[in-house]
Amino acid sequence: MTDEPATSRRAFLAGTAAAGAGLVATSATAQTPDPLITEVQEWASIFGDPVDATPYGMPIEFESHVVRRNVEWLTESTASSINFTPIHALEGTITPQGCAFERHHSGAISLSKSDYRLMINGLVDKPLVFTFEDLLRFPRQITTAFCECAANGGMEWGGAQLEGCQFTQGMIHNMEYTGVMLRDLLAEAGVQTEGKWVYVEGADASSNGRSIPMEKALDDVMVAFFANGEALRKEHGYPVRLVVPGWEGNMWVKWIRRIGVYDQAVESREETSKYTDLMPDGRARKWTWVMDAKSVITSPSPQAPIRHGAGPLVITGLAWSGNGRITRVDVSTDGGNTWTPARISGDAKSKALTRFHHDINWDGQEMFIMSRAIDETGYVQPTKQALRDIRGLNNVYHNNSIQTWWVRADGEVENVEIA
Amino acid sequence: MSKSRELALASALLTTLAAPAFAETLGLGRAALPEEIAAWDVAILPDGTGLPEGSGDVETGDEVFAENCASCHGDFAEGLDSWPVLAGGAGSLTDPRPVKTVGSYWPYLSTVFDYVHRSMPFGQAQTLTADDTYAITAFLLYSNGMVEDDFVLSNENFTEIVMPNADGFYPDDRAATEYPLFSAEPCMENCRSAAPEVTKRAVDINVTPEDPDGKPAGTLPVITVASTGEPAAVAEPAAQETETVEAAPEAAPEPAETAEAVPAAADPALVKAGEAIFKKCAACHKVGEGAKNGVGPALNGMVDAAMGQIDGFKYSKALAEMGAGGGVWDAASLHAFLENPKGFVKGTKMAFAGLKKPDERDAVIAYLSTFGP
Numbered sequence: 138m139t140d141e142p143a144t145s146r147r148a149f150l151a152g153t154a155a156a157g158a159g160l161v162a163t164s165a166t167a168q169t170p171d172p173l174i175t176e177v178q179e180w181a182s183i184f185g186d187p188v189d190a191t192p193y194g195m196p197i198e199f200e201s202h203v204v205r206r207n208v209e210w211l212t213e214s215t216a217s218s219i220n221f222t223p224i225h226a227l228e229g230t231i232t233p234q235g236c237a238f239e240r241h242h243s244g245a246i247s248l249s250k251s252d253y254r255l256m257i258n259g260l261v262d263k264p265l266v267f268t269f270e271d272l273l274r275f276p277r278q279i280t281t282a283f284c285e286c287a288a289n290g291g292m293e294w295g296g297a298q299l300e301g302c303q304f305t306q307g308m309i310h311n312m313e314y315t316g317v318m319l320r321d322l323l324a325e326a327g328v329q330t331e332g333k334w335v336y337v338e339g340a341d342a343s344s345n346g347r348s349i350p351m352e353k354a355l356d357d358v359m360v361a362f363f364a365n366g367e368a369l370r371k372e373h374g375y376p377v378r379l380v381v382p383g384w385e386g387n388m389w390v391k392w393i394r395r396i397g398v399y400d401q402a403v404e405s406r407e408e409t410s411k412y413t414d415l416m417p418d419g420r421a422r423k424w425t426w427v428m429d430a431k432s433v434i435t436s437p438s439p440q441a442p443i444r445h446g447a448g449p450l451v452i453t454g455l456a457w458s459g460n461g462r463i464t465r466v467d468v469s470t471d472g473g474n475t476w477t478p479a480r481i482s483g484d485a486k487s488k489a490l491t492r493f494h495h496d497i498n499w500d501g502q503e504m505f506i507m508s509r510a511i512d513e514t515g516y517v518q519p520t521k522q523a524l525r526d527i528r529g530l531n532n533v534y535h536n537n538s539i540q541t542w543w544v545r546a547d548g549e550v551e552n553v554e555i556a
Numbered sequence: 557m558s559k560s561r562e563l564a565l566a567s568a569l570l571t572t573l574a575a576p577a578f579a580e581t582l583g584l585g586r587a588a589l590p591e592e593i594a595a596w597d598v599a600i601l602p603d604g605t606g607l608p609e610g611s612g613d614v615e616t617g618d619e620v621f622a623e624n625c626a627s628c629h630g631d632f633a634e635g636l637d638s639w640p641v642l643a644g645g646a647g648s649l650t651d652p653r654p655v656k657t658v659g660s661y662w663p664y665l666s667t668v669f670d671y672v673h674r675s676m677p678f679g680q681a682q683t684l685t686a687d688d689t690y691a692i693t694a695f696l697l698y699s700n701g702m703v704e705d706d707f708v709l710s711n712e713n714f715t716e717i718v719m720p721n722a723d724g725f726y727p728d729d730r731a732a733t734e735y736p737l738f739s740a741e742p743c744m745e746n747c748r749s750a751a752p753e754v755t756k757r758a759v760d761i762n763v764t765p766e767d768p769d770g771k772p773a774g775t776l777p778v779i780t781v782a783s784t785g786e787p788a789a790v791a792e793p794a795a796q797e798t799e800t801v802e803a804a805p806e807a808a809p810e811p812a813e814t815a816e817a818v819p820a821a822a823d824p825a826l827v828k829a830g831e832a833i834f835k836k837c838a839a840c841h842k843v844g845e846g847a848k849n850g851v852g853p854a855l856n857g858m859v860d861a862a863m864g865q866i867d868g869f870k871y872s873k874a875l876a877e878m879g880a881g882g883g884v885w886d887a888a889s890l891h892a893f894l895e896n897p898k899g900f901v902k903g904t905k906m907a908f909a910g911l912k913k914p915d916e917r918d919a920v921i922a923y924l925s926t927f928g929p
Contacts, residue, residue: 243679271584417650427730473752517741
């Protein structure tokens with residue numbers, strides 16, 4: 138009788154040692170009754186918060202680490218800067234607005250619906266001004282789309298640089314937008330036959346103008362005023378922003394105030410000096426609007442190490458393509474020697490974030506984990522070296538290469554490049 | 557039978573009803589007035605479309621640039637700290653560190669005029685006249701060795717300027733040069749010839765923001781099996797930190813010493829207003845814990861301190877001399893400086909135009925006085 142517990146305890150300890158993980162015991166191996174179960178906890182006895190404690194709810198305090206973060210040394214001024222979505226801590230596909238990355242060129246402005254005006258002019262039959270209320274009277278559409286900064290991963294061109302997929306791939310968010318189609322607004326003004334481009338500008342001090350070819354403008358571009366079921370946040374362009382599915386985030390003009398129709402591209406600062414891709418021969422690609430297929434394992438990753446030791450492990454990640462739907466994501470745990478298709482969880486929508494899961498039984502040994510997206514055009518996410526072979530090292534934008542995470546035996550994870 | 561007839565009728569009706577909404581315009585919005593279009597459509601196109609009448613010479617441009625732009629871009633458009641370099645870099649586009657400037661990279665002069673006129677100076681956009689903008693543009697051409705110092709730029713000769721890198725751009729060709737390479741069925745097994753070898757580690761570069769425990773910022777907290785019923789360990793410090801920050805101002809007035817040290821912290825509303833107005837200053841000036849000098853000096857402890865004394869900041873000669881002469885930033889001198897920086901300190905590097913409203917200056921001074929040295 139007295140022997141029995143000791144025996145089983147020894148057996149348990151031996152078992153843990155054999156597993157080799159040397160990590161904290163899991164709940165399955167508890168030896169003493171768990172007071173969280175055996176004792177009446179405070180929350181099980183007294184009241185919690187009443188209704189209306191927070192008329193607009195914020196995440197519970199235990200999630201205080203799930204916030205946007207910036208990298209201070211990247212920019213001189215936070216008024217013209219960027220921060221990163223904590224994708225390592227999120228699941229599913231929709232990015233909550235409150236932690237969706239921000240990119241401003243002259244700060245996020247407070248523009249009310251009553252002060253909002255949208256002008257369409259240039260090569261149109263009727264130059265028009267719309268109020269916010271006018272926009273609410275056009276037929277509404279819903280679309281889910283990822284918005285990725287062209288510079289997402291840009292710091293990684295030269296080599297592994299930042300520890301965490303929030304920092305290496307976090308210039309992205311994915312929301313469900315409601316708004317009106319740009320083509321409906323353009324039809325109202327009547328685009329003249331020589332009108333081949335629209336130029337879109339914001340109401341902020343930077344204006345951040347971008348030229349969009351008419352074909353895209355008449356296709357799937359939306360003038361949006363709701364995101365994830367509620368009004369846009371200030372930092373995402375309240376009250377109205379442009380949604381340009383599949384194309385680089387810089388074109389998604391916030392606080393949009395003017396749509397000019399032209400027979401040529403304006404060649405603004407944001408489409409010449411910036412957001413052009415310098416190639417090894419010293420010339421540069423321009424109008425590189427599409428964000429090619431890409432994926433990343435969001436956990437495990439440097440900010441999301443494995444803490445539960447060997448055994449069942451969920452590898453989770455995101456995939457997306459500016460050219461359509463994700464059809465497959467392959468995962469490798471051995472540095473790209475062997476690849477296995479992961480599960481696509483939920484819907485794979487065109488030009489939207491797609492969630493993949495890969496469930497493995499981790500042996501507790503080090504791993505080099507990678508993911509590789511394939512989209513409906515057959516495009517396969519390339520390695521960083523394959524991109525460098527074509528684009529060299531001076532190419533800041535459009536790094537859609539495969540990310541390698543080095544998972545150590547102790548569960549810690551590093552951002553590395555491997556040969 | 558009757559059912560399908562009903563359906564047919566219904567769909568015919570629907571078509572009739574729905575048709576006007578798609579075939580015609582909705583009649584929403586109103587005509588944009590010429591004055592409104594002129595105010596908002598300030599785009600300048602490569603062929604010169606949109607250029608306003610006006611002109612500016614290099615010499616004037618030098619002055620306007622020094623006053624409005626040099627605090628970030630440098631007197632010679634060389635770019636201070638990490639602010640954009642606007643001159644030089646010719647022939648560097650194939651270098652390991654290419655210098656992409658107006659002269660070395662920008663393909664169109666129209667872009668310079670457009671951007672300077674609508675978006676600069678940073679934090680005071682749309683304050684430059686057309687003539688100022690022509691002058692600045694002329695100065696930038698001069699800084700890049702493209703024109704002589706007697707050059708005058710105007711809407712008349714603008715499109716004659718061809719930028720050195722005008723032919724340096726070509727439309728996206730990924731569909732031809734990359735997609736075929738990246739569209740083969742990928743290898744699934746035995747894809748490597750050797751075991752993986754780590755060649756680059758982010759930890760070696762050590763530039764990632766960190767949490768207080770030295771882990772990458774935002775590392776998920778440990779969810780331990782809480783056999784003791786204690787809350788998760790790592791989530792705690794963050795929560796406590798927030799509480800401490802919030803609690804500090806409330807606790808501050810209590811001890812007599814602290815109250816003495818922060819005399820102007822009397823009116824929280826004024827301080828709050830000052831915090832909002834300070835956003836105009838924050839691009840160049842930092843305050844609070846860990847504030848470092850940037851384009852302008854960090855401003856902790858500057859109220860009632862000697863002028864030109866913030867550690868490690870290279871002041872203009874004028875301000876350094878005022879400090880050496882015993883000048884102190886009291887309410888009166890701060891009001892005078894903030895109202896008209898260049899009027900009060902002739903030669904100051906501060907490009908800010910000033911706060912014309914006395915209550916705004918009061919608020920900013922109250923806000924600044926909350927930051928001790």
